[in-house]
Amino acid sequence: MAVCEYGPRRGASSATKDEQRRLDAVRRYAVLDTPADPVFDKIASLAARVFAAPMAMVAIVDSDRVWCKAAYGLGDVGEFPRAAGAWSLAVAHDGPRVLVDTRADAGPVAGLLVPGQLDVRFCAAAAITTPDGHQLGTVTVFDTCPRRPADDQLAALQELAALAMDELELRLAALHTVAAERERRADAERLARTLQRTLLPPTLPTVPGLDTAAAYHPASLDEIGGDFYDLFPLDDGRWAFFVGDVCGKGADAAALTSLTRYTLRAAAIYDPDPRTALANLDTVLKGEFQGDFQRFCTAVFGVLDAGADGSFTVTLAGGGHPPALAVRADGTVEPVSTAGGQLIGLLPEPQFVQASTLLAPGDALLLYTDGLIEARTANGHMLGEEGLARHLSAHTPRGADHLLATVHKLFTDLGTGVSDDTALLALSVPPRRTPQLAQETR
Structure with missing residues (x-):
């Protein structure tokens, strides 16, 4: 763990030349203001979850500003002036840069980490470094309380910076x-659509006593996504x-998706315990893609157990995946949280978190990938888990088909704001048929 400290500095002339070469690299990648x-x-979001x-x-x-390509939990952060301490040090240091407690640090980094009045007490930054050694920026996590991160967390942060x-x-x-x-676009679109269809089940099986529905919303017609589902x-x-x-898009993502679906199905036959299934998938991915830290995924795996009263007990395990949402018969929406579950195929010893809920007659469960x-x-903000829950609460969807129709309406309303597959x-x-309801349906 590299705790933030201040080492010897190079001469001003050398530092100026190095900084100019670094800025040339920033311009070369044409990422600013995109x-x-x-x-x-x-x-x-994955850095925050890790x-x-x-x-x-x-x-x-940049030369005089820090431009935010992506932010999680920071609101509408676009750019802010480049502080003389924090960000200069972050991009001029090998290995993760860690501030355990900003209040205990008297150096120039303390208090200069983020814009506004956020009371940041902890940060960890990993440099985004070009193949020729120029550091363009950082992937950084922040917290409002002091903390000392684990070595595997810092390793994952470096891998996410490498992924960037x-x-x-x-x-x-x-x-x-x-x-x-451009010349090949028409052929690529046809190929992507064909290959994408092979990665998803053509239809869902009939589950006695349960209504089911699934959908895939592609963000692009000519790019193969890595989102998947199965029942x-x-x-x-x-x-x-x-x-x-799965991480990434294209042919590599398609191959990883196919392997993941096959492995989870096989794991369920061997041992259907949700956490065990995810652990088996983690072992397979790390064995298949040794040393390739771009071959990982998030997933939630569940088991349905029908009760004599028509209800279903749902047991879920999550690995770095957004929470499922239980939509109750009275219209309330409850997250079935597996917070703390970690990415599959990336960390040395990941933890997978299990949760259970009961689906009574009239209840529904929505599972989704993070493109939604x-x-x-x-207004440019991400919808977020709370925004999705508010939308479902406001529309009170009934049944699996109606639930997906409600989400489809949300996609339509978001329009160009949807930029990733889901x-x-x-x-x-189904709700219980009361005598009055049975009479009305005759």
């Missing part, structure tokens, strides 16, 4: 080949399901 991007939004921290940022350091750099490299290469890509029977009469999202909650509203799975228990 629109919001779901990949970098996801990196920021640390269980309330705030995170992907920032690029890899994404910038990919986009730079794309700029050089855009003319050829299938277990040998003991129960049913298993999962929803998840990371969509941006008209997979949806809805499960609902």
Whole structure:
């Protein structure tokens, strides 16, 4: 762990030349003042989840400002003046930069970390470094209380910074080949649609006593996404399901998605315990992609157990995935939280968190990937988990099909604010047929 401290400085002339070369690299990657991007939004949100921290940022350091490519939990942060201490030190240091407690630090970093009046007490920053050694900015997490991060958290933060750099490299290469890509766009669209269909079940099976519905909302017609879902029977009469999202897009993401779906199905046959299924997937991914830290995913795996009264007990385990939402018969919306569950295929010994809920007659459960909650509203803010819950509460969806129709209406309202693929799975228990309802339906 590298705690923030101040070492010897190079000569002014050398430092000035190095800074100019670094700024040239920033310009070369053409990232400043570009629109919001779901990949970098996801990196920021994943960084926050790894640390269980309330705030995170992907920032690029310009000559006189810090420009925020993505922010999580920081509100409408666009850019702010470059502080002489904090960000200069962050981009001129090898390895993670950590401030355990800003109030205990008397150096120039303390108090200069984020704009506004946020009472930041802790931060950890990993540099986004080009292949030729220039540090463009940082992936940084913040907290309002002092803390000492674990080594695996800092390692994951460095990998997320490397992932940000890899994404910038990919986009730079794309700029050089855009003319050829335009010529192949029509063929690419057809190929992507065909391949995408092979990664999802063509139809959902019929579950006795349960209504089910699923949907896939692609953000692009010519790019293969990595979001997935499935629902299938277990040998003991129960049913298993999962929803998840692999890192990246394109052919590599498609291959990882296929492996993930197959592995989870096979794991459920071997041992349907939700946490065990995710642990088996984690083992397979790390064995298949040794040393490749871009091959990871988030997922929630669940088991349905029907009760004699028509209800279903749902047991879920989550690995870095947004919480499922239980929509009760009275219209209230409750998160089924698996907070603390960590990314699958990335950390040495990840933890997976389990939760249970009861779906009584009239209740429904919505599972989704983070393209939905990371969509941006008209004011430019991300929808978020609370925004999704408010939307569902306001529309009181009834049944799985109606629930997905309500979410589809939300996608329509968000319009161009939706910039990442989303997979949806809805499960609902039909309401009990009272004598009056039975009479009305005759």
